[in-house]
Amino acid sequence: MIDNLVLHLQDAPATILLADSAAQIVDRRAGDAGLRARLDRAYVAPGFRYAEEDTGTNGIGTALEERRPFQVSGGEHFREALQSLACVGVPIIHPITRTVEGILDITSNLSDSNALMGALAQSAVREIQSRLYAESSDREQLLLQSFLQASRRGSSAVVSLNQDVIMTTPMAAQIIDTSDQALLWDWACRMLAGRDEFIGEVRLADNVTVSATARRVGDSRTPAGIVIEMRPHPRDTKKSPARQLASASTVERRTETVKVPGRSLSTKRLQTELERLVAIDAPVLVTGEPGAGKFFAASALHRMQDADGHFTVFDAGTASVDPVAWIAGLVNWNKVDGALIIRHLDLLPEQLVSNVCAILSEAVDNRAHIIATAGEGIRQGPAGRLCDHFMRRIEIDPLRHRSEDIADISVALLRKHSPDRTGLRLQPTALQLLVARDWPGNVRELESVLASSLLRSMGSDIGVQHLPDGYRDGDLRRRNASTSLELAERDALLRALVETDGNKLLAAQRLGVARSTLYRKMRALGIDGSRFLPQ
Numbered sequence: 213m214i215d216n217l218v219l220h221l222q223d224a225p226a227t228i229l230l231a232d233s234a235a236q237i238v239d240r241r242a243g244d245a246g247l248r249a250r251l252d253r254a255y256v257a258p259g260f261r262y263a264e265e266d267t268g269t270n271g272i273g274t275a276l277e278e279r280r281p282f283q284v285s286g287g288e289h290f291r292e293a294l295q296s297l298a299c300v301g302v303p304i305i306h307p308i309t310r311t312v313e314g315i316l317d318i319t320s321n322l323s324d325s326n327a328l329m330g331a332l333a334q335s336a337v338r339e340i341q342s343r344l345y346a347e348s349s350d351r352e353q354l355l356l357q358s359f360l361q362a363s364r365r366g367s368s369a370v371v372s373l374n375q376d377v378i379m380t381t382p383m384a385a386q387i388i389d390t391s392d393q394a395l396l397w398d399w400a401c402r403m404l405a406g407r408d409e410f411i412g413e414v415r416l417a418d419n420v421t422v423s424a425t426a427r428r429v430g431d432s433r434t435p436a437g438i439v440i441e442m443r444p445h446p447r448d449t450k451k452s453p454a455r456q457l458a459s460a461s462t463v464e465r466r467t468e469t470v471k472v473p474g475r476s477l478s479t480k481r482l483q484t485e486l487e488r489l490v491a492i493d494a495p496v497l498v499t500g501e502p503g504a505g506k507f508f509a510a511s512a513l514h515r516m517q518d519a520d521g522h523f524t525v526f527d528a529g530t531a532s533v534d535p536v537a538w539i540a541g542l543v544n545w546n547k548v549d550g551a552l553i554i555r556h557l558d559l560l561p562e563q564l565v566s567n568v569c570a571i572l573s574e575a576v577d578n579r580a581h582i583i584a585t586a587g588e589g590i591r592q593g594p595a596g597r598l599c600d601h602f603m604r605r606i607e608i609d610p611l612r613h614r615s616e617d618i619a620d621i622s623v624a625l626l627r628k629h630s631p632d633r634t635g636l637r638l639q640p641t642a643l644q645l646l647v648a649r650d651w652p653g654n655v656r657e658l659e660s661v662l663a664s665s666l667l668r669s670m671g672s673d674i675g676v677q678h679l680p681d682g683y684r685d686g687d688l689r690r691r692n693a694s695t696s697l698e699l700a701e702r703d704a705l706l707r708a709l710v711e712t713d714g715n716k717l718l719a720a721q722r723l724g725v726a727r728s729t730l731y732r733k734m735r736a737l738g739i740d741g742s743r744f745l746p747q
């Protein structure tokens with residue numbers, strides 16, 4: 213490569229200097245006799261070192277220091293002996309390791325300098341770098357590609373490494389020191405044993421703690437290396453001045469297996485979805501009807517992600533009481549202190565939507581743990597545009613679509629309301645009645661029915677006689693609806709009634725039918741009108 217460049221400069225009054233990563237000249241080529249003599253007199257020759265700290269501003273040392281092409285002419289040189297020269301130095305950066313391998317410099321007499329010198333040096337260096345890339349192994353190339361992919365993804369600090377090489381984004385370079393390479397490698401190898409991805413916290417050598425996601429690159433038998441995406445804890449971004457070379461210690465998040473009560477297909481799907489989301493640091497939106505268990509699922513997910521961490525709950529439904537204080541609280545939410553759950557996002561007052569949008573965008577960048585719950589209608593309201601921030605969604609089915617869950621959920625709820633009386637159960641006939649209902653208020657309604665039944669049963673199993681009024685009647689069944697069309701109609705009708713708080717006129721308008729039609733349909737489909745508020 214250098215020989216090629218020499219050919220280019222054969223007749224030009226310029227010389228090519230090659231320096232190593234310590235700014236020591238290792239080669240000098242081309243240049244006429246006059247220039248060579250001048251360079252000799254100024255000690256610009258192999259064996260001499262041109263580090264900026266020793267020689268001041270110069271083409272080699274300053275380009276090395278600044279890691280970028282650097283042009284310097286005449287009097288801009290610090291040393292007098294160099295002031296009759298013009299130089300341009302270009303760092304040769306290894307494409308895999310990103311370390312500066314050396315400097316290619318073109319020097320001429322000041323009177324002969326021209327703007328093309330810089331372009332020529334840069335194109336030569338590009339050529340050298342692409343050869344270095346071609347000569348690197350497949351493993352290193354694969355590692356580089358994964359590194360670039362992760363770096364492009366977002367704002368976290370990225371480190372790619374194996375036993376031989378380490379690549380860092382500028383942000384990562386601020387966080388880690390050279391001594392951290394072995395430490396990170398050791399941590400990631402231990403954590404990735406038997407899996408492809410691990411999320412946890414790692415304490416670096418100078419007590420900087422970072423949340424890190426480590427991913428294996430390549431197959432498990434012959435891995436090319438590991439990509440680690442790190443997010444420093446804000447209090448740790450500045451390294452402590454007294455660097456303590458303590459040994460590595462890993463602070464892993466303790467995860468917990470949470471089993472959602474229920475045996476329906478819908479609950480099994482929910483369980484699988486929650487387990488999948490545990491490893492993903494992205495905002496999650498949980499939607500469903502009122503009382504269906506959105507918050508229950510959100511807190512289960514949080515416990516699965518971080519069993520010991522706490523979370524802060526903000527209820528968007530109460531934001532209109534004091535919007536300024538509400539949004540100030542949200543802005544000041546400190547991600548270090550755990551996860552954030554925003555309930556009833558669909559009820560967020562319109563005036564706060566933009567502020568929450570900004571907070572969510574930042575959270576997405578920081579991969580903070582945010583879970584929001586909302587009614588299914590969120591898309592239609594002003595808060596609809598917030599949905600775009602949630603790449604992960606969970607939908608909680610209404611209880612009437614998963615009546616197989618009622619037995620298991622009842623056991624959990626009875627235990628919750630009567631922790632001392634374990635083994636307390638619903639008698640089969642009572643359970644049968646409960647299973648046959650529509651539950652427009654979903655699990656919340658079931659919970660309040662069971663809580664009041666418990667008071668009546670005074671410690672014994674719950675029978676039909678203990679159920680509250682209106683829940684003992686076996687005729688109030690939904691199972692008269694037999695076809696899927698009828699079931700769909702029932703759902704639409706019930707939803708409209710729930711959403712309008714039982715206001716039949718509004719529900720009929722929402723459905724686009726006359727009120728008389730609504731009553732007729734309710735009777736035909738066995739919907740109990742008395743369960744909704746009288747108009």
Ligand SMILES: Nc1ncnc2c1ncn2[C@@H]1O[C@H](COP(=O)(O)OP(=O)(O)OP(=O)(O)O)[C@@H](O)[C@H]1O
Pocket residue numbers: 472473474500501502503504505506507508509556585621624625655656659
């Ligand atoms: N699968 C479940 N097992 C046991 N309890 C549940 C389950 N789902 C919900 N619950 C309980 O039911 C009640 C209502 O649930 P939750 O508050 O999660 O509903 P929601 O969908 O967030 O309601 P809303 O949006 O109306 O506030 C809570 O007390 C919750 O603990």
